[in-house]
Amino acid sequence: xxxxxxxINDLSHSDVLSILNTAAELEKxxxxxxxxxxxxxxRTVVNLFFEDSTRTRISFETAAKRLSADVINFSAKGSxxxxxxxxxxxxxxxxxxxxxAVVIRHGSxxxxxxxxxxxxxxxxxxxxxxxxxxxPTQALLDAFTISKAFxxxxxxxxxVRVAIVGDILHSRVARSNVLLLTKLGAKVTLIAPPTLLPxxxxxxxxxxxxxxxAEIENFDVVMMLRIQLERMSNFFFPNEREYSRRYxxxxxxxxxxKKSAIVMHPGPMNRGLEISASSADSSRSVIVDQVGNxxxxxxAVLYLLLGGAPISEVLS
Amino acid sequence: MxxxxxxxxxxxxxxxxxxxxxxxxxSVGTQSQxxxxxxxxxxxxxGLVDLHTHLREPGKEDSETVxxxxxxxxxxxxxxxxxxxxxSPVADTAGVVEQVFRLGKEAGLCxxxxxxxxTVGLAGERLxxxxxxxxxxxxVRVFSDxxxxxxxxxxxxxxxxxxxxxxxxxxQHAQDPRLTENAxxxxxxxxxxxxxxxxxxxxxxxxxxxxxxxxxxVKSRLHICHLTTKGGVELVRWxxxxxxxVTAEVTPHHLLLTxxxxxxxxxxxxxxxxxxxxxxxDALRAGLADGTIDIVATDHAPHPxxxxxxxxxxxxxxxxxxxxxxxxxxxxxxxxxKFTWTDVARVLSSNPAKIGGYVRQGQELVAGSPAxxxxxxxxLEWSVNREELSSKSRNTPFHGYTLPAKVIHTxxxxxxxxxxxxxxGKKHD
Numbered sequence: 220x221x222x223x224x225x226x227i228n229d230l231s232h233s234d235v236l237s238i239l240n241t242a243a244e245l246e247k248x249x250x251x252x253x254x255x256x257x258x259x260x261x262r263t264v265v266n267l268f269f270e271d272s273t274r275t276r277i278s279f280e281t282a283a284k285r286l287s288a289d290v291i292n293f294s295a296k297g298s299x300x301x302x303x304x305x306x307x308x309x310x311x312x313x314x315x316x317x318x319x320a321v322v323i324r325h326g327s328x329x330x331x332x333x334x335x336x337x338x339x340x341x342x343x344x345x346x347x348x349x350x351x352x353x354x355p356t357q358a359l360l361d362a363f364t365i366s367k368a369f370x371x372x373x374x375x376x377x378x379v380r381v382a383i384v385g386d387i388l389h390s391r392v393a394r395s396n397v398l399l400l401t402k403l404g405a406k407v408t409l410i411a412p413p414t415l416l417p418x419x420x421x422x423x424x425x426x427x428x429x430x431x432x433a434e435i436e437n438f439d440v441v442m443m444l445r446i447q448l449e450r451m452s453n454f455f456f457p458n459e460r461e462y463s464r465r466y467x468x469x470x471x472x473x474x475x476x477k478k479s480a481i482v483m484h485p486g487p488m489n490r491g492l493e494i495s496a497s498s499a500d501s502s503r504s505v506i507v508d509q510v511g512n513x514x515x516x517x518x519a520v521l522y523l524l525l526g527g528a529p530i531s532e533v534l535s
Numbered sequence: 536m537x538x539x540x541x542x543x544x545x546x547x548x549x550x551x552x553x554x555x556x557x558x559x560x561x562s563v564g565t566q567s568q569x570x571x572x573x574x575x576x577x578x579x580x581x582g583l584v585d586l587h588t589h590l591r592e593p594g595k596e597d598s599e600t601v602x603x604x605x606x607x608x609x610x611x612x613x614x615x616x617x618x619x620x621x622x623s624p625v626a627d628t629a630g631v632v633e634q635v636f637r638l639g640k641e642a643g644l645c646x647x648x649x650x651x652x653x654t655v656g657l658a659g660e661r662l663x664x665x666x667x668x669x670x671x672x673x674x675v676r677v678f679s680d681x682x683x684x685x686x687x688x689x690x691x692x693x694x695x696x697x698x699x700x701x702x703x704x705x706x707q708h709a710q711d712p713r714l715t716e717n718a719x720x721x722x723x724x725x726x727x728x729x730x731x732x733x734x735x736x737x738x739x740x741x742x743x744x745x746x747x748x749x750x751x752x753v754k755s756r757l758h759i760c761h762l763t764t765k766g767g768v769e770l771v772r773w774x775x776x777x778x779x780x781v782t783a784e785v786t787p788h789h790l791l792l793t794x795x796x797x798x799x800x801x802x803x804x805x806x807x808x809x810x811x812x813x814x815x816x817d818a819l820r821a822g823l824a825d826g827t828i829d830i831v832a833t834d835h836a837p838h839p840x841x842x843x844x845x846x847x848x849x850x851x852x853x854x855x856x857x858x859x860x861x862x863x864x865x866x867x868x869x870x871x872x873k874f875t876w877t878d879v880a881r882v883l884s885s886n887p888a889k890i891g892g893y894v895r896q897g898q899e900l901v902a903g904s905p906a907x908x909x910x911x912x913x914x915l916e917w918s919v920n921r922e923e924l925s926s927k928s929r930n931t932p933f934h935g936y937t938l939p940a941k942v943i944h945t946x947x948x949x950x951x952x953x954x955x956x957x958x959x960g961k962k963h964d
Contacts, residue, residue: 305844305845307844307845325846327847327849328729328730329846330800333800333846333847336799336800349730350731352730417733418722418733418735419722419723419724419725419727422724
């Protein structure tokens, strides 16, 4: 495995399996009263967040702390970054402070790769979302969630049909999930109005549909994406009502889904826009599970990338 | 001073002596006079002419000055360059263009022709005092808001019409602003993967199409800056077939590089207009070969290190070009057998001189012509090292490339400003 995670493309198929298996193992071990493992004791993980994202930051922070790493949260707001400090200077500061891993969230696509490739820092770089490019740990937690929903498949998703619905154009979650889920064998269909699909998407290894209703009974997984309300000002769709009607997950659509199918959402949700409250809270919804799975998936990533002491050893 | 370039190969392939006396070519033939400079195996081209550079002075002298830009130009074999108007203050008055013109004279390494802004402050709203700039000491004939598009069709129409009174030309930066809001790279398969906002070809082509029709309607001269798309080439080809007075340029980097380089997210490849696809590159080369595209112009765009040493979206658009242009043209056009040396002289010297109205430039190397000559070694390969460039900036995408053809001597108005590839310290007074 590479010592950084910038894109799902950094992971081989066996790397993915290793992360998913490690996540399962870590979940088992930390499900009891003592949630903490000493495997990364003495290591420093920096959460470098140039964009607000409370849930992703807390998830990484929890994951690192459960592995006994020291965690520093460096948020752009109120720091020197907001005073115009460059990514380079920030990176070199973290390097000087001895960071072992930098978890970076940035509004600019490619910022994580830039940080990793620039030579400014020798720490392991983990992409926690870069612009509209990728969010690889989100895809890993989603795959882990699907894996748990379909335990018989043992991480082989061939034949599993996944619909990703919504703003594909601006979604880093969609890009990472397309790469990861297809790597695991799933058949992915992107469903969106044409305005919210990138030009060039026809080259992706996916099916494209503009019609949410056409095949809804065939999907095993329906993953809804958040709609940013500011998209309306750029004419991506006429208004919320129309979007919700055509691409929202409501009761009618929920009722047409397969009995075994699950509903996912990376959060935060716009209840009533891309997903109705009843769909979000239904028995098919694994949205809350995704949050918990996020912690163990990120533990697995930190553990494997930072080469923590073997789990069996630290347990004894 | 009188001296002779001996045994030099002319673009036609003929081997001759060129005798230079003062600022003129005295003879081309077998005679020799004064000191000899042995040019066996070297090719003499009329001094190269660049219709599109950014010299950053006044305002951004940390990136480039008229002097450092002239030095880079001389090293690159240019005896004339044009300075775009997007300085600070903008070159939209006679005062600013005269300042740039004077700085060029003082540098004395090549002719520096200021380009005047079409609109005040490049804002696209009101015409600059185009006539005052034309009548100034700088004698401006090329006008451009380059960096920004003259997007308002009425403003563009009026500008095209107005400059007819003094034989001017509008050089358009074809970029529909609404279709490229926040755009970062060519829109296509690569941008879809990288999650960078797309810059569609249509944003360039729509403006080219509109302006071709406007130029036809008002019977004025239009020049299209840095063409980058296959569709744009086809539009210009169509316009020329109709007899519309349009000329077009392509940059060296668009002849060689493609948008796949952006996969590195290294902003050294961030440029406006963006790098396109291999299909576009092929169309640009074909268009240059068949004369649809008239010239190669560098769009030399220096930027300080900190403006490139950052994340992609925060970085500045632009690449250096003056010191590598000839080599890239040789690599993409001569080595691929699309071009003879006469063609090289055409697109890098005589055509740009004609478009700009640069009367002492781009002339055939014959007795009586001004002594603006570039002598190159066509077979010498060299390695681009950004630390060795004469430009004040380092943002070349060709660092580490091994390129064919090296500029050996640059002769500006008879003065040898570059000899054996190095600045001599001499200048034309």
